[in-house]
Amino acid sequence: MTTATTERIGHYEITALLGSGGNGRVHAARDTMLGREVAIKSLRPELMNDTSFLDRFRAEASSLARLNHPNIATLFALQPEGSNLYMIMELVRGRTLESVLQQRGGPLPVQECLAIVAQVADGLAYAHSMGVIHRDIKPSNLMITDDGRVKIMDFGIARVAGSQRLTRDGSIIGTLAYIAPEQLRGSPGDERSDLYSLAIVVYEMLSGAPPFAADTDYDLIQAHVNTKPQRLIPKVPGLSVKAEGAILQALAKKPEQRFPTVRAFSDALGATSLRAEATGVIQNYTRLIANPSDGGSKTIAPQPLPAPGPMGRLRAAVEAAWQRFKAMPIELRGLAIGGVAAVVVAGVVVVDSFRGPTPAPTPRTDTAHAPSERRGPTGNATTGNAASNAARIENMYFDRNTRPATTAATTTETKVATAPPAMTSAELRTAMGEAMERRDYSRAYELASRLAETGNAEALYTLGFLLEKGEGVGQSFVSAAYKYRQAAEKDLAKAQWRLGNLYYTGKGFGAPDYKEARAWYLKAAQQGVAEAQYNLGVIFENGQGIDPDRNAARYWYDLAAAQGNARARQALEALGGASR
Template identity: 45%
Template sequence: MSDPQMIGHYKVIGLVGAGAMGKVHRAVDTFLEREVAIKSLRAELTQEPDFVARFKAEATSLARLNHPNITTLYAPVLDGSNLFIVMELVHGRPLDDVLRERGRPLPVKESLAIVTQAADGLAYAHQMGVIHRDIKPSNLMIGDDGRVKIMDFGIARVRGSVRMTRAGTAVGTPLYMSPEQCRGGEGDERTDQYSLAIVLYEMLAGSPPFAGTTEYDVTQAQINKEAPALVPRIAGVTPEAEAAIMMALSKRPEQRFQNMRAFSDALGATALRLDASNIVKSAAHLLQDATSERDLKKEPDFPTKALALAKSRAATLSRRFRNAHPITQGATYGVAAAAFAATAYLAINSPARQTTVSEKQQQDLHVVSWEKQVVANIQEATPAHRDCSSSLFPSPNDPGCNGRRVKPSEIAAPPSGKIDELRLAMKDRDRWDNAFALSQKLAEEGDREAQFYLGTLYLKSGSHQDFDAAYSWLKRAADKGNYADAQVSLGLMYRDGITPERKKDYAEMVRWLQKAAGQNNKRANYWLGRAYENGVGSLPRDTAKAEELYTKAALQELPEASSALEAMKQKRGKR
């Protein structure tokens, strides 16, 4: 542009803010004589196709939306080779600034008034097929008029569109990411629900429920840990509101609310909807002491507090029980039933049959307490999540990968065909001779899995070791159907110089590993991380990239990746 103060017919007044991807300027539309916000991509990123595509995707997402709680898109502007997004200028402050400057939790009523507005905007976006995927305090603007505006749809996804990120690539901000995002999944409407629940938790408690010293620690907490209870720690939070928050924070999406409106209703936030902006008023109001709620509200009496605590703990137990493996649930029911039957039998047949009401209540309470302890003990011993690739034949009740239960339609049939027999034989080295004969026949018939197994046997079996044959069969499997495990094995053969050329070729190693990593193969993520950590071949030495890849593999429960992350942490500590 010829005039640095002009972008098209918009006159730039000043800088509003800057981020990792770009800047936002305040400007005036000289045609319509109104103030606007103009978002631009950083100059150095305009040559990066991924960032340009993400920038355009934000405009595409916003163009579908017209809601009072979502920033309005006015127009995209192309000025030379530069692309700008002209948006509504919101007078106010982002929620993270409000929380930081206040330095303590927000009052419950104001927090719910903020959440019901955000929930309204997100419910509308979901209805229009747009999922935000990065809800966090810095993306919620608190207007001076008390209205909440959802900002930054930079990594939003339009339902049914082609995904812009590779499968297995985590997108979002770790402190607010859902477990499915941490595992590299796309997520759906319930992903935004999880993130909004974390924002609400932070407003009420003063900090997010999950934390850690590294991104890996945070994502592990998101996947595996339960949020600390709010009742009775946070004054004014009811057991019903706490239960709604905890349900929205369920590790498995199917255990959350079906939609954003149901979440808002369960919180009791929807009842504040009509007066929400007046309750919030402005960021300045939120920075003041909420004496009317904090100091003047009558402290609940002990019985009321005790009842609230009992409700909260009962809800916690219920959630843990629902999250338990069905076998655990059945065992618990059985234990409780057996205990109850035994108690009843002894009561009937005891010489002292005249049991008082108080004694009977004590007996029942003992049974319930025992049942709770059984549930807690088995729940702690049962891993909530694991990599389903480690099991060939998951059961219908297996929690499965990504923390979801395996559907009956996804269950592999019991071993019946030759390929099933081969899989079982490959798991036992003593049966590799049998596996070799089976894999030869199936591989020649064109089965890519058998080709991979045959290549592996030629590579690792002492009695059949033949590197040239291993390379030939692994190459066929790698090329056919993009078989990731075969691609990793090929990459490592190039690393070790045991390909037909008999020389190490790190460029080819990286090429094959990158192909497999593009499919989120955990072994590929790990070995590519090693390559980045050491600067192998054409790859630059990049510890940040190495840590990212190790984290992906560690989240897929690859022990070597966890060890590599720990080693990197120790190296940083010694500097």
């Protein structure tokens, strides 16, 4: 019987044992037919009779076989030999991120961290687009090569969308220090679960330790589910408020409060913009650490800036407040809008209506506009509840034990602030509709955000519409699609139609997806949405994602024209009349 310790497996010549664990081994080998180095992964022989281990091994190979990306270790073949099974893989030479962190003995510089995240996000986003969820993102599964590339390793517990589950419902899958709260509750997890795990890794790279630590597994589970992460800025020099906000949003306890995709997180973090130079950045930092100019150990850290004067502190405080607002999750910004901002600088409370500083020109993202006057939940301009709103947002995202101490003036301001009056769901619906009618989109977004917390489909649709159009909030097709999908899954026909439009144009998805567009158009068309019926006619007439079918096109044009859709009537006439 051939085992993983023999000197030859098929035409692969074993050259070294790279590592072994409780479940298997990895050997370096030479492909004697192609003359290249490979890695060979195998189960321990005694586990080959255990169907659960064997099924997982085959599932990992199946997951990897779907993927071909420079930031994911490539599978060349799954080779049976005797009674064993071997994965023939790309040989990745380098060190795991775990070993890098151990060697450094502390946090990584911000730029190096972003360069790593840029590559991991690229690989994960691709895997997710192929329907593969990793479910075990952690430093030991991220390999950093000698030329600065990052490779995602070990898809052993990955899940492929639509595939048979290898674990029973309610099973916990993943590594406890990096696992998402929903996985702890037994959910199989989705791409937002991988996002949470990546955010844990990012937090650890920047601070030197994961956000949650405990003496027992039970306490660690409770921390994931209930404990808010401590702030990073006080202990990470050079980290922007926006980047901190992105990390904390990605660590939200509920998946729907995180970014909808890993790509959106990378964008918000500022990592994506570093993608083209990421390998060079990692190489440079590695070279500096390995070969410091003075021959001794060297710590890389940003140089401190001179202390600002009083006006500099004022400008910095206003800028920080604005950046904090922009970095908040878009669903929660409305809670921070309720009146005039209170800024405390050197013990003086400056109360005034202000517009945030003009940002440098950047592509439009989930960035809220800053109107000169914010309106409270009653629709009237307010001045008393700004501090209380700020306190509510602060409490949502940060551990109160790490919040910076406030001055007496701030405390006084907070005490006199009053909470906004509660509104029933019916009142919120009415007020939201009225705000949309009078085109007060900032107010509509605030009300829709509050109502959407109840799962109201109309509110979710309104959020999607405002995000798509960039009215009352920064334009974001990705977030718009997410909100439309939530409403569409509640069978709201107009949300199904608009989601179909985003898939058809590719806005928020990178490229058109006619199959998805057709599926959502069909749902809306079956509920009588004339525009969706017309869109289906176009798809069938042009053969977009499907074979051209003029009769099907006539059928849908005919239905839409019967409802008065002028474009459908013209298209129908061009095809020679109704379907026969």
